[in-house]
Every structure is written in C-alpha cells, then in structure tokens.
Amino acid sequence: MSQRWEHKVVEITTTLFNRKLTEKIQEELDRHSRQGWELVAVSHTNAVDSVRLYLKKAV
Structure with a gap:
C-alpha cells in the first residue's frame, strides 16, 4: 500500500x-x-528576502 x-x-x-x-x-x-509537517525542500523566491518552505505530512 x-x-x-x-x-x-x-x-x-x-x-x-x-x-x-x-x-x-x-x-x-x-x-x-x-x-x-516535515520539511521537504526550501527555495528562494524572486525577492532577496523571501523563501518558500515545502512541507508534507502523512494523511
């Protein structure tokens, strides 16, 4: 499964x-x-002082 x-x-x-x-x-x-939630990845956005956090959790 x-x-x-x-x-x-x-x-x-x-x-x-x-x-x-x-x-x-x-x-x-x-x-x-x-x-x-578990952190999967991090990326910078176009703005210098901004980031995106990509998270996941089991359903």
Whole structure:
C-alpha cells in the first residue's frame, strides 16, 4: 500500500524593521513540525528576502 501525503507551501518574507528572516524560518518550522509537517525542500523566491518552505505530512 502506498503512503498518501498532504502538502503545504509556506512563503516567508521579511519587511523593514522586522525580525531576521532566519528567526522567522525557525519559528515557522517549529510551529509546523508540532502539527506533524516535515520539511521537504526550501527555495528562494524572486525577492532577496523571501523563501518558500515545502512541507508534507502523512494523511
């Protein structure tokens, strides 16, 4: 039997006078991992100060 997955893409950006991007990424990863999500990949968006996190969890 093959495993079924649910997927989620989270885009994280930072704005002027906001927390560091690395702190926001850590916060998002911690929050989603508590909900059972697993990080699969990370990519940069066109903006220099933005990344996308690709997550999955078993259904």
